[in-house]
Amino acid sequence: MQPQASLSLRAGRWLPAAALCLLLLTLGAARPALAAPTPAEAAQTVIHMLDYVGVDYPEFVQDGKVLDEAEYQEQKEFATQSLALVQQLPAHAEQAQLVAKARELLARIEAKAPGAEVSRRAAEVRGDVVRMYKVAVAPRAAPDLVRAATLFQAQCASCHGAQGRGDGPLARGMDPAPSNFHDAARMDQRSLYGLYNTISLGVNGTPMRSFNELSEADRWALAFFAADLRTTPELAARGEAAWKEGKGRESFQALQSLVMRAPGEIAAAGPDLGPLHAYLVRHPAALAAAGEPPLQFTRSRLADAVQAVRANDRAAARQHAITAYLEGFELVEAALDNVDPALRRDTEREMIALRAAITDGAPVEDIAARVARIDGLLDQADAKLGNEGLSPTTAFVSSLLILLREGLEAILVLAAIGAFVVKTGRRDALPYVHAGWIAAVLLGVVTWFVATHVIAVSGANRELTEGVTALLAAAMLLYVGWWLHGKSYAQAWNAFIRQQVTSALGRRTLWAMAGVSFLAVYRELFEVVLFYQTLWVQAGAGGRDAVLWGIAAAAVLLAVIGGAILKYSVRLPIGPFFGATSALLALLAVVFVGHGIAALQEAGVLRSTLVEFVEWPLLGVHPTAEGLAWQGAALAAVIGGWLLHRRRNQRPVTAAQPR
CATH class of the missing domain: 1.10.10 (Arc Repressor Mutant, subunit A)
Structure with missing residues (x-):
């Protein structure tokens, strides 16, 4: 390996004679000579340079004396260029204070202030830039240190040595020597972000080149690996x-x-x-698993949305707003709904309205005001849910209602189909129904394992899965309901019995029943798994027994309700039974359509237009024009099918009257 492939972080002594060269390298030397850096590039460069100032200044200026004049001049140049870039950053409410801090940092460097003070001031300016301009300063996922070990040996060990002590085979004769990652005094001053920046940008005029050809994840992994060596x-x-x-x-x-x-x-x-x-x-x-609290995550993404609107990036702002809901607020909706449903509805409506305002091009002042209102609602939600975790009582009630509410829809579908096959004596159809819901349960277990131990199911993927599954279930429910309604008339039922005396039910209908059984159960299980994941974390160690007791109580109630529905529905006369069953399935189809459209809206696939209308989540009714329109279409299809069946079954009677 050539020396330029080394991973030296001993930046202070490898800096170029003119700091402006590093600035030009950082901003992209290949850019046209007069092209201004983008805001993201400028902010990143400020952070990079101030990281060097914070680490290197104390080494070369001590007790008011300059120990290395060239290095001292470079620190002044970094501070000067940082001030200039801070002044060029996009307008921000706190920019004047930021500029004042950057100017004071430069003044203190010129006054040869103590190293600890300069490091503190540099860190303060750096932190303000990160906070104000939302600079991406963290890996998107936990770094893979196993892969990092392989990368280090391939890319870095030739200079830094296999153990990272700066004694690699190519290190001989290097002046200064490559960094020793076991040097506690030096490494105590290097943040992980500083290491990542050096790996990404390199140090001009030294063998330490940029490793920007590596993926962002690999560069973060190398930074973590280097920091961990000691x-x-x-x-x-x-x-x-x-x-x-x-x-x-x-x-x-x-x-x-x-x-x-x-x-x-x-x-x-x-x-x-x-x-x-x-x-x-x-x-x-371990830290990635602990995760950011959902409501705090929501606040962060909403702030990102405002910044994106300020930067005239509406697409990014809309995505931030969607993520704020899916990956944050939605995870606490079930718990909040159990303590203050009105607050849950108000917050959800405001977040839908925010997405619409961003899409419609509302001014940034309006977007910021909407986010401020949502922040106020999130504060109320924090107070309702408690910052120290859910109480055992709240955890129990939330756990009970989540499973009871989500399971009831599946129970109604399964009970209706099960009662039908029992009542008609067609028990040969039961294996199809059982196969459907058993497959759903097994896939639900797999979903839980994957979501817990393999990947994090994103909010968008969760809503897409729920939305598509709900719409498929609605289509199958309409088909089965149509089929059952056709048998609710005596003459149609008698004809059906004659046709099916010696044969099983039609294969197409059997598979439709199995499909409904599967989709009805899996849709609910998918949502339940993800809700319980969040509830488990929110409950904390002291409330997890209550979560388990809530699950047990809900399971008992569902078994009792399902048994009662099945028992009493079998006793109904044939005509009313089929009529009631088909009506129930039709109602559930309309409900599933509402849920499916709402899920696709939450995923950002469909637009959400709020209207003044009642909200009734139990029936899938959400106050959006699109959801109501699709539910209206489903209801029209149900009514149209009912009228068509009625007309068909009246014709033979009418024809027979003259005879």
Whole structure:
């Protein structure tokens, strides 16, 4: 491997003679000479340069004396260029204060202020840039450190050595030597984001080139791997014990909080935080699994939506607004619905209206005002749900109602079909019905395993699955309901019996029943699995027994309700039974259409236009023009089918009257 492929992070002594060269490299030397950097490029460069200032300035300026004049001049140049770029960033309500902080940082560097003060000021400006301009500063998922080990040996070990001590075969003669990742004093000053930036951008004028050809995930993985090389098993074990005891979790709520601060800064904030940081760097999946609280995630994505509108990127703003609902608020809807359904409805309506306003081109002031209203509603939801986890009572009630509410629709469908085949004596059809719901249960178990241990099912995919499944179920329910309604007339039933005395029910109808059985159950199970995943986290260790008791109580109630429906429906006379069953299936088809359209709207596939209308989620009625229109069409199809059957079954009677 050539020296330029090394992964040196000893940036301070490998910097070019003129810092402007690094600036031009960072902004993209291939850009036209007069092309201005994009806001994202400018913000990223400010963060990168200030990271160097925070780490290198204390090394070359001590007790008011400059130890290396060239390095000191470079620190001044970085601060000067950072100030210029901050002034060029897009307008923001806090930009004046940010510029003042950047100017004061430069002044303190010129005054040869203490290194700790300059590092603190640089970190403050850097943090403000990240916060104000929503710079992506965290991996999208937990880095793969197994892959990182392979990458390190292939890309970095030739200079940094197999153990990362700066003693690789190509390191001989390098001046200065490649970084030693076991150098505690140096590495305590390097944040994971600083390492990631150096890997991504390189250091101009040194063998440390940019590794931008690697994927973002691989560059983050290398940063985590390099930071972890000096961690001892004992330190990681202390951090793991603290994490399992719940210590310091308020300091590490997401990957961003892990990557932005230097280890030394973190360790100084509390005795448990240093070991916790070391453990989470080694096991980032533990932090990713804990995840950001759903309502806080919603607030973050809504803020991203406002920033995207300010940047005139409506498509990104709409996607942020959709994600804010699907990956955040929707996860707590079931729990909130059990304590304050009006608040749940108000918040959901406001979020739908926000998406429509973004799509319709509403001004940024209107978007910001809508987000502020939603933030107020989210604060109320936080207060209702409690910040310390759900109480056992709330966890039990939520668990009970989730399964009871979602299971009732499936029970009604299965009971109607089961009662039909029992009443007609066609028990040979029961295996099809049972095969449908058993397959749904098995797939539900697989879904739970995959969603828990393999991948995170995104909100958009969840809603797409629910929407498509609901619409397919509605279509099959309409078909079976049509078929049953045709048998509700005595003469049609007698003809049917004569045709089926020696043969099983039509294969097409049997498979339709199996399909309805499968879709009705799987749709509910899919939603239940994801709701219970969130409820399990919200309940915390003290409320999980209550969640399990809620599931058990709901299962008993569903068994009792299902048994009662099946028992009493079998006793109904043939005509009324088929009429009632077909009406029930038709009603459920209309309900499923409403649920399906709402799910596709929440996924952003269909537009949502709010109207003044009653909201009745139990019947799939949501106050959007599109949902009501599709439900109206389904209802019209039901009525049209009923009229057609009635006309067909009246013809023979009318014809026979003259005779």
